[in-house]
Each structure stands twice: as structure tokens, then as C-alpha cells.
Amino acid sequence: MTTAFPGGNPSDPGYWEVIFDVIPFPVYVADSTTFDIICANRAMLQRVSVRPGDKCYAAIYQQPAPCTFCKMPELESGAACGANYLEFEHFNDLDDRWYQLRETMVAWFDGRRAKYSIAVDISALKEVQNALAEAHAELALKNRRLNGALASEQEVTLNQRNFLAMVSHEFRMPLSIIGGAAQLLEIYTNGKQEAGEEVAKIDRAVHRMSDLIDVCLADDRLTSAVAALQVRRTELAPLVEDICREKAELGGAERLRLTIGASAAAMADPAMLRVAISNLLDNALKYSPAGSGPVLVSLDGGPAEARIAVADHGPGIPADEVERVFEKFYRSPSATGTKGAGLGLYIVKQIVESHGGRVQVRPGSSIGSEFIITLPVDPEPAD
Amino acid sequence: MSALKVLIVDDSLIAVKKLTLMLEGMGHQVVGTAGTGAKAVDAYRTSNPDLVTMDITMPDMNGVEATARIIGEFPAARIIMVTSHGQERMVIDSLDAGAKGYVLKPVRVEKLSDMIDKVMARTT
Incomplete structure (x- = not known):
């Protein structure tokens, strides 16, 4: 028509x-x-x-x-x-x-x-439309590349975990055999001092190796735990008091002194925060020589931030190591007399930062080193 | 960049002429042209180019399909879609088919040259 x-x-x-x-x-x-x-x-x-x-x-x-x-x-x-x-x-x-x-x-x-x-x-209109379409396409492509990168990163992480779990399991078995054999050897030494010392060396080495596997697995678990943090409003004073009480029961009440300035609450995963604070306390107790006076623990709450400080009587941390002590697997060259894998402070930092806080060390303290955790305060809920 | 052998696939003779001038101006050599998707595949076999510029809308076989065919036969082929289709879907489909880049019409020398540089940098 x-x-x-x-x-x-x-x-x-x-x-x-x-x-x-x-x-x-x-x-x-x-x-x-x-x-x-x-x-x-x-x-x-x-x-x-x-x-x-x-x-x-x-x-x-x-x-x-x-x-x-x-x-x-x-x-x-x-x-x-x-x-x-x-x-x-x-x-x-x-x-x-x-x-x-x-x-x-x-x-x-x-x-x-x-x-x-x-x-x-309609060239002017199309120019705008095309620019928009081009931007969308670029975005879609970037998104696709990012997703690809994320997927391969997740795969790498999974492989690492599987490897870690496999290695840990494979190491534990021969270690327990060595440990068991060492215990038998100790019996066979019949109280001979020199032989007994050598067997004790084997035993200590087995324990160190076992501890190392534990911390490696703890680090792996930390990664998952930080990713699945369960935060809730947490009063810090009872938490710190409880941790100090627990440590005092193990190490002696005279070795710890807690001062609570002002109470404060933070949005935190109490179990994870407990791990971080406990780690600092364990370190402080470990590095303070017997009879050197109590480890000083304090909690202070400001309007925006709460501060938990742990001061020890140890040798202190050299100024040039202040940044490095929080690195994974870092061990101070001077820390030869104590055992550890160099993961404790790294774990503390990961936990604190996952709570939006920070951890610092003051190396120049007159009594030793002082570690300070700063956390954002959760304001009093309005009734 | 050294001179590239380029195959131009476009059903518009004007577009072919313009692209030829631009590419030759950049120092490249146009080793073949094709006006349909089906001819594009044949032209690739005979001219064995370093680079292809591919229109999307063509009679018989569209550029996305022609791209997929060429890539199927020559996985390392470098194909840049030169298209008036501004839809992101079309661009994504082309890249899914194996195209390495795209330039929207109207083609400007700088845009084309930038895309060629990018594609060559990614694939050499």
C-alpha cells in the first residue's frame, strides 16, 4: 500500500x-x-x-x-x-x-x-550516547577482569590453605614419632646426665617445631576469622579485667598491675580482641625478667578513642625495629633467648586494624617497651 | 611501531577508503579488504595480516560472527572492531568472540592509533 x-x-x-x-x-x-x-x-x-x-x-x-x-x-x-x-x-x-x-x-x-x-x-546526541556506552563497556570489562583476578586470588588462597593443612598434618606425624622416641630414649639413658641433656635437646626441638605448626595454622585461621568478624558493642573494662585475671592465675598476681582510667565501649568481636590483648600480655610477661616488677596494663577511654597500654620490663625494642616488629614472621635479632615464630604481633596488628584501630609500640619507655592499642569508641546508645 | 599488515573488513567503500588513508598515514600497509563477513575469513587466509579492522553490520555474516570464525581458525588473530554500534552489549559480544579492541565511529586517527598501540602492546 x-x-x-x-x-x-x-x-x-x-x-x-x-x-x-x-x-x-x-x-x-x-x-x-x-x-x-x-x-x-x-x-x-x-x-x-x-x-x-x-x-x-x-x-x-x-x-x-x-x-x-x-x-x-x-x-x-x-x-x-x-x-x-x-x-x-x-x-x-x-x-x-x-x-x-x-x-x-x-x-x-x-x-x-x-x-x-x-x-x-543527531551527531551531538550520538556522541554523548556513544561516550556513555563506551564508558559502560569499559566498566563492564574492568569488572570482568577484576572478577577474574578475584577468582584466581581466591584459588591461590585456597591452594595455600590446602597446602598448609597438608604440610601441618604431614609434619605432625614424624614429629610425634621423634617426640615419642625421645621419651623412650630418656628412659634408656638411665639417669646419665650427658645423654639426658641430648635427649632434652631433641624434646625441646620437637616442641618448638610443634609450636611453629600451631602458629602457622593460627595465622590461617586468623585470616578466616578476620574475614568473618562478629562485632557487637563491647565494654572494654570487663574484658581487660578478665584477661588480666586469667593471666594472673597462671603467672602470679604480683606480675600484673591493671589501672582502669575511664570505661569505654567499642564495636568489637570480643573473642578476637581477647586474642590480641592476651598476646600483648603474654609477650610482656615473657620478656620481663623475674623480679623486675609488674607488667603495667592500663585502659583509658576518651571521647573518640579508647587506649589499652601494656608496658613491660624487657630489654625494649630498638628504634629501627619499631615498624618491623608487626611484620609477619619478623623476629628481632636480639630476641634470641625466647622462642616464637614472629607471628604474635602480626596477629595483634591484624585483629586491631580489622576493628578500625591501630597498634603502636613506644620503644623508649624507661621501663621497657610499651605497646598501645587504640580503638574507636562506640558512643553510649541514646535511650 | 613497525609497519603492520592490515586487513580492512567493511561493507562501506567510503569507510574502507578512510581507514586505508588513516592506516597508511600511520605507516601501515593495507594488504586486503573485504566487504562481507564471509569474505573476511577468506581474505584473512590469503593475506595473513598482523591486524584486522572489522565492521559489525555487514550483509551475510556480521562482524561478531566473522571475528569468531577467524579466531576459531587463527587464535592469535588481532581484530579491532570499528563500529558505529555504540551499545556496550555489542562491544562485549565482540570481545567475547575474540576481538582485542574496538573503536566507535566516527573514527579519529588518534583513537584508532591508540587502540592499535594497546592491542599490539597486549599481544606482542
Whole structure:
């Protein structure tokens, strides 16, 4: 089906020229069978030189044959089912501009079937749309790369854990055999001092190795625990008091002195925080020589931060090691007399930082070293 | 960068001409052109290019499918989609098919040159 030319008198060939020329967008009419240009308006002629009788694909698009994107066949089939126009966006390679084309099938005044095409330049709009689409695509690609990286990182972590679990298990078995054999050997030594000392060395080495496996596994568990932190409002004074009481029971009440300045509460996982504070206390007790005076523990709450300090009577930490003591597996060269894997302070730091806090050491304290945990305070809930 | 042998796949002769001028201006050599997706695969076999610029909308076989075919046969092929399709879906589909980059029309020399540099840096 074709429609009569809108608003015009098909028998007046001059009428369409006037109508088309007032349209500010390029318009042309082409024979739907021969592709001959029938006419073009002023706006069209300002852009491209076309004459009646020129082939539209050659004159407008510089193609040797009908354009691959030509909508004439579609318009013909559309016209057959009642729709006589198509609207679509087209990028013109000739002038590098985007157009919205509205192409309509009409019955021309001389009886020919023709298509008239109106082109509106939408390059500015498309530029914005394309920039947006490009940004979206970039984002989608980055997202995809990140997900890929995350997946491989998770795989690496899983492999490390599996390896750690496997190694720990494999090491424990021979260790327990060595330990058991050492105990038997001790019996066979029949109280001979020199032989007994050698057996004791084996025994100590077995324990050190066993401890090392324990801390390695603890570190692995720490990673999972920090990831699944269960925080709740926690009063710090009862927690610190409880830890001190527990340590005093083991090490002697005279070895610890607790001072509570102001009470404070923090959003914390009490079990994890207990591990961190206990670690500091264990270290302080370990490095303070017997009879050197009590380890000083204090809790102070400010308006924004709470501060838990543990001061020992140990040898102190050299200033150049202050940053390094919190590193994984770092052991001070001077810490030769005590055993450890270099994970304790690393664990403390991980826990404290997972609570939004920080841990520092003051090496220059007159009595030894002083470790300070600072945590953000959870304000009193409003009733 | 040393001169690259480039295959241009586009059904628009004007687009082919423009891309040829741009690529030659950068010092590259256009070793073949194809106006359809099916011809693109043949042209790749015969010209063995270092790089392909691929239009998306073409008669018979679109650029995404042509890309997948070329990559299927030549997994190391470097294909840059040069397209007027701004939809991110189309871009992602092309990259899924194995394209190494894309440039949206209107093509500017700098955009094309940057993309070629990126693709070559990633794949050499």
C-alpha cells in the first residue's frame, strides 16, 4: 500500500518543492524501483550535489550499487502490511555524521512509487550516547577482569590453605614419632646426665617445631576469622579485667598491675580482641625478667578513642625495629633467648586494624617497651 | 611501531577508503579488504595480516560472527572492531568472540592509533 503525498496536491508538481524547501533538514525523493532521484530540497543540496535522474546510492552515498543498508525492500514489505514509513539511525561514512532517518513510501504525483527520506543530524546526541556506552563497556570489562583476578586470588588462597593443612598434618606425624622416641630414649639413658641433656635437646626441638605448626595454622585461621568478624558493642573494662585475671592465675598476681582510667565501649568481636590483648600480655610477661616488677596494663577511654597500654620490663625494642616488629614472621635479632615464630604481633596488628584501630609500640619507655592499642569508641546508645 | 599488515573488513567503500588513508598515514600497509563477513575469513587466509579492522553490520555474516570464525581458525588473530554500534552489549559480544579492541565511529586517527598501540602492546 502507498499513501498520497501528505498535505499536497499530487497533480501540482511545484507544491512539494515549496513544502520541502521550508524543511530545515535534508530531504530527497527517490524512485523505489530505479533508485533515480526525483528531487531534493535546499538543505539537501547544501550538503551534497544531486540532480534528478542520479542514482541515489551513487550520488548520495558514493556506492556502486544499492546500499546494503537500503530500506526500500523493507518499506515495500512494510507498506504491504499497512506501515508506510521507517525511522532509524544511520552513521554516514561520507561526512562522519549520525542521522536519524525517516523514510516514507509515497505515491508520487506522476504515478511512480517513491521513497522520501528526511535526515536529522543527531551527531551531538550520538556522541554523548556513544561516550556513555563506551564508558559502560569499559566498566563492564574492568569488572570482568577484576572478577577474574578475584577468582584466581581466591584459588591461590585456597591452594595455600590446602597446602598448609597438608604440610601441618604431614609434619605432625614424624614429629610425634621423634617426640615419642625421645621419651623412650630418656628412659634408656638411665639417669646419665650427658645423654639426658641430648635427649632434652631433641624434646625441646620437637616442641618448638610443634609450636611453629600451631602458629602457622593460627595465622590461617586468623585470616578466616578476620574475614568473618562478629562485632557487637563491647565494654572494654570487663574484658581487660578478665584477661588480666586469667593471666594472673597462671603467672602470679604480683606480675600484673591493671589501672582502669575511664570505661569505654567499642564495636568489637570480643573473642578476637581477647586474642590480641592476651598476646600483648603474654609477650610482656615473657620478656620481663623475674623480679623486675609488674607488667603495667592500663585502659583509658576518651571521647573518640579508647587506649589499652601494656608496658613491660624487657630489654625494649630498638628504634629501627619499631615498624618491623608487626611484620609477619619478623623476629628481632636480639630476641634470641625466647622462642616464637614472629607471628604474635602480626596477629595483634591484624585483629586491631580489622576493628578500625591501630597498634603502636613506644620503644623508649624507661621501663621497657610499651605497646598501645587504640580503638574507636562506640558512643553510649541514646535511650 | 613497525609497519603492520592490515586487513580492512567493511561493507562501506567510503569507510574502507578512510581507514586505508588513516592506516597508511600511520605507516601501515593495507594488504586486503573485504566487504562481507564471509569474505573476511577468506581474505584473512590469503593475506595473513598482523591486524584486522572489522565492521559489525555487514550483509551475510556480521562482524561478531566473522571475528569468531577467524579466531576459531587463527587464535592469535588481532581484530579491532570499528563500529558505529555504540551499545556496550555489542562491544562485549565482540570481545567475547575474540576481538582485542574496538573503536566507535566516527573514527579519529588518534583513537584508532591508540587502540592499535594497546592491542599490539597486549599481544606482542
